[in-house]
Amino acid sequence: MNWQMLILIAGMAVVTYIPRVLPLTILEGKDLPPFIQSFLSSIPYAVLGALIFPGILLIREGDVWFGLVGAFAAFALALAGANVMIVVIGSIIILSGYLAIFSF
């Protein structure tokens, strides 16, 4: 292992850990104003919206239909009340079927 790579990895590890650890330890035990509290509690659902769109539609370059079919499968399964693992496996199976029919 060369030293440069080791320094690079260590540096990346440190700067990745800092934003992960600071809020959890600094905000520890502090009562934030109610507005900030509910703002922070809203973050997960907003993050999920941003993590899903537009990414889910762009998973295969140049094939929007692939993303649309995958998104439709995932939303349909989840809407039907399937648990997360079933949504994941089901979407993979449906997209495999799509590929088997349309491209390979």
Place this chain on the structure above:
Amino acid sequence: MQQTAVQSIQSDLKKGIQAGMSIAVGYVPVALTFGLLAKTTGLTLLEAILMSMLVFAGAAQYISLSLIAGGVGIGVIIFNTFIVNIRHFLMSASLNEKMDDAPKRTKSLYAFGITDETFSVIATRNGKSSASYALGVMLVAYGSWVLNTGAGHLIGASLPDFLQAAMSIALYAMFVGLLMPSLKKSIKVLYLALIAGCINSALILTDSMETGWAIIISTILSAAAVETAILLKRKAGVK
């Protein structure tokens, strides 16, 4: 008394491990490909695994490979990693509202395991979450990430084309599956996700900014807008 405390830690850990399984599946194609790309970029097996063990952040690791291949300096790569991962700041602050009280040492331990995926699983769970639950989720996710990095480097190939393509839906499908139960129950959740998704799409599709920043901006704008709307509505109702 002590017996029950140990039991609840064990059962929370187990629940966390179960909840983390979908992340483990979703990480397979991503980590295998990372291992493979690390090899073609010239990293040794040990270096690739070490990076996955110590950094544990998919997007940043991928970007670092392309920068290494481009001969970019160490300082620039580290700075870039920081920028890409600064969004975890927001997630860590949000988790602070969600988690049971715990000693700082425990918090600094599970803080290491915060990724987009582990955060989503832990934060969308009903009620407060314990440190053991969080650690359970992170442990499976981490195991999959590190092992598959090694496997990708060793095998020197990713999954068969069609499986690789089909599995690329996995993490997105997981996000959808995590969002839906709350979405069905609350119109507020619908607005939060919809507004953030629209803003993020606008930012990404117009090439306005990098993914890391786009996620931060769209999340903050959406949460602030929805919370402000609720506040104004409540004030109007009071009058």
